[in-house]
Amino acid sequence: MILPRNFYEREPLAVAKALLGKVVVHETSEGTTAGRIVETEAYMGPEDKASHAYGGLRTCRTEPQFGAKGHAYVYLIYGMYYCFNVSVGEVPGKPEAVLMRALEPVEGMGLMVRRRPAAKGNVVKLANGPSKLCMAMDISKKQNGADVCTPPFYIRDAQPVPEEGIDAATRIGVDYADEWKHKPWRFYKRNCPNVSFRVK
DNA sequence: TGCACGATTCTCT
DNA sequence: GAGAATCGTGCAA
Numbered sequence: 022m023i024l025p026r027n028f029y030e031r032e033p034l035a036v037a038k039a040l041l042g043k044v045v046v047h048e049t050s051e052g053t054t055a056g057r058i059v060e061t062e063a064y065m066g067p068e069d070k071a072s073h074a075y076g077g078l079r080t081c082r083t084e085p086q087f088g089a090k091g092h093a094y095v096y097l098i099y100g101m102y103y104c105f106n107v108s109v110g111e112v113p114g115k116p117e118a119v120l121m122r123a124l125e126p127v128e129g130m131g132l133m134v135r136r137r138p139a140a141k142g143n144v145v146k147l148a149n150g151p152s153k154l155c156m157a158m159d160i161s162k163k164q165n166g167a168d169v170c171t172p173p174f175y176i177r178d179a180q181p182v183p184e185e186g187i188d189a190a191t192r193i194g195v196d197y198a199d200e201w202k203h204k205p206w207r208f209y210k211r212n213c214p215n216v217s218f219r220v221k
Numbered sequence: 222t223g224c225a226c227g228a229t230t231c232t233c234t
Numbered sequence: 235g236a237g238a239a240t241c242g243t244g245c246a247a
Contacts (some may be wrong), residue, residue: 062228071228082243100240102229120228139231152229194228 023175029090029109033117036109037063038208040119041182044127047158048173052132054158056124056148057179060209060216062192066110066117071198074116085166086116093174094118095155095165102152105160107169107176122193122207124148125215126157133157150217182210193217 024043029036038061046055064072073096074083085094086108094106110117126133126147133147137157140146148154155161160174169175189205196202209216 064228073228078244080243096228097242099227099229100242104228106228122228150229156230192228197227 022178023170023172024091024178026089026091026170029107030111031109032111033063033065033109033119034206036107037061037119037206038184038187039181040107040121040176041187041208041210042180044177044179045121045124045154045158046128046172046175046177047160047164049159051159052129054126054129054132055177056126056128056154056158058121058123058176059125059213060121060123060207062120062122062208063206064106064118064120065206066115069198069204070201071192071195071204072116072118074118077116079116083116086118087114088166089113089168091168091170093160093164093167093169095160095162097162098152103155103161104151105155105158105164120151121154122151123209123215123217124154124157125213145214149215186211 040058040061043058044055067077074086085092090108092108095103106118106120109119137147148157167174188211190207192207
């Protein structure tokens with residue numbers, strides 16, 4: 022079953038943890054790909070200096086973060102890669118989001134391998150990074166603003182990762198965020214080989 | 222109108 | 235372990 026919208030209408034840290042174990046599904050004309058979420062990061066709105074919406078910055082780019090919860094926020098990074106977030110939070114209109122950092126492929130492996138030549142057929146490397154999973158799942162600007170509660174691009178319910186199986190750590194690539202970079206707001210499934218390799 | 226830079230990845234050494 | 239690739243966005247001028 023597809024996760025209902027109210028799944029996302031909670032405090033971001035809770036959603037980030039609850040998303041571990043769930044499955045992202047993308048149905049395309051090429052075929053269907055799906056991957057279990059094994060790593061996420063939470064971005065806590067206007068107060069969070071690491072967030073693109075820091076200070077309440079609202080532009081064309083950050084717009085999806087301000088809209089209805091359970092929508093995709095996809096953006097281009099370093100001019101060549103995409104990152105995929107979902108808007109979440111208890112407060113309507115507050116720009117909070119959860120970044121998907123790594124997936125464990127569960128369906129459409131052959132298709133993912135084709136979309137990810139650099140992984141050289143290594144299943145672990147297909148989606149063990151925020152931009153890698155976008156390539157493997159064919160997520161791009163077209164998915165920006167998409168509702169992840171409805172096909173063809175959605176997140177399916179699945180066995181959650183128990184609290185004791187979740188590790189928390191600092192977020193990646195946000196050294197510019199002063200005190201916010203130390204927040205343990207990255208969550209991942211313990212001992213999972215599919216989490217993004219850059220540990221610190 | 223111009224400019225610096227990033228929620229990254231890959232390749233080569 | 236280092237460096238390149240590459241461009242939309244935000245902010246200064």
